[in-house]
Amino acid sequence: MRLLTGNDLKTGAVTWWTGSDWSIHVEDAADVTGNEDEIARREEASRRVNSPYAVDAELHEGSPRPAHIKERVRALGPTVRPDLTLKPADPEIGNWVI
């Protein structure tokens, strides 16, 4: 599957295309296979996202998991600061990244 990601223009936060909007949670991301360029053009033009691009992913326990470690780090936050990640209370979340 393919996911569309970018950064929020105002905050720089990592965002994922859900099919109708943008979410900071990768588990909300929709498969955009075949439509990524069109959605990216439209959304960037409307300033709802900054520099969108598509990444490969696979389903992992029912949720999308980016194929490359860099995108998984983007999706979660720095592995060395669990308190600053999107899931600070999950002690096992590092395993999802690595």
Next chain:
Amino acid sequence: MYKYDQYDQAMVDARVEEFRDQARRRLEGKLTEDQFKPLRLMNGLYLQLHAYMLRVAIPYGTLNSLQMHVLADIADKYDRGYGHFTTRQNIQYNWIKLEDAADILADLAKVEMHAIQTSGNCIRNISSDHFAGAAADEIVDPRPYAELLRQWSSFHPEFSYLPRKFKIAVIASDTDRAAMRLHDIGIQIVKNDAGELGAAFYVGGGMGRTPMVAPCINGFVPLDRLVTYAEACLRVYNRHGRRDNKYKARIKILVHEMGAEEYTRQVEAEYAHLLEEGVEPPFAELERIRTYFEDPLFEAGAPEEVDRSDPDFAVWVDRNTVAHKEAGYVSAVISLKPVGGIPGDATAEQMRLMADLAKDYSFDELRVMHTQNIVLPHVRKADLHALWTALDEAGLGSPNLDTVEDIIACPGLDYCSLANARSIPIAQRISERFAANGKTGTLGELKLKISGCINACGHHHAGHIGILGVDRKGVENYQLLLGGSEAEDVSLAKITGPGFDENGIVDAVETVTNVYESERQDGERFLDTYRRIGMNPFKEALYG
């Protein structure tokens, strides 16, 4: 330290308002990202893995306590309560919002700081010896020359669009604490046989994907020709540096391909031409700048004795204080490398404490080291115990300067969009390993440097032990290098062989230190032993 005059302040204030307007237009959609990106980068605003990142310039690494307080306030108000001190004596914030960026720059401008020339293909922030003005071995304070070059290079129209970024370091002692010969231009202030001061120019050094040690192209440039000679070096580079291939665009490639002799010939010709044009600022300007760097009012006859009855304190004194030119004083290094910590990170609270301690004990002055620690440059020996007590209570008292725990690490894949592998967790695990096995002290001076990609922000080529993170089919892998140095005995490290995974690289570092322990002779550092016995014994131990 240097104080802005009306021109400096007006330039920085104007730039803040210019950027405020640019950011507003971007947010309103009047600028595309392609149009805005070079503008934000000119103001130190990057887009990294998790958010915008703002890199703030700290010229030659010198700060006063008010500036450090403002850096702490920015961390709290606009970021997530911490900052990261970098390997170029700067600080960067990792969680900045575009809509706040101009306000941050305005806050910085109020204390004579900015983020100009911390990105882009221009002359970057000038770096220097972190013990400048304090070191017992310097012939003069190098910072006035660094400041002169800062003023010359700021917004220099001819050098704002160079083929690639350009980094200059200035030192004034034979001991190189600024990795001078691994810069695009390294300048060493020297004294000739007649006792006159001049500048030795080393040009074409650098790390990155093609590491090179800069050759000396002129051993003595008179100081009233310093800017003219630097301009000649830049002009020849600007004229011939490659713009068709960013990987071959740094001046080191030009000097290497043209040959140092031919490059020097062209620089000397350009220099002669520029002398006729008269581009050098009046020498009085250098004298004016120099007045800002006069010594603080040291206490005459300050006591030399230090009460070493507290063993933990005594260890810290031995490891983290450095000889000062003034009797009764030392420079004290505040380690930002607690065991298992993130090299270079400091919380806002820690920044405020360091600022207050600088005010109380170091004539209001701090320095950022390129090794990601902080220096209080002028501390009375009589004040050391009080200083250490305050630092230790705040987790800033690690006695590990220049040891295997004092690791340089770039932000790596945890933060950086260019990185291929994480650096910080490797640094954390190595420092934990050596703290646990108790060998940190017995290994002595051992400089370990980690980069998360070939761009080498973690200076891995210059580590006695270097580690380079690479991406091997989507999996982090770490190459081990040995034998580098960024000091006056500069050398480039060599790769041992096949890389290691995250667990393997920590074991590998311990393995090579075991070889050192078994092979070292009296007084030898790790680097000395490596240079004497060569790579093979280490490879044997690593790969069998």
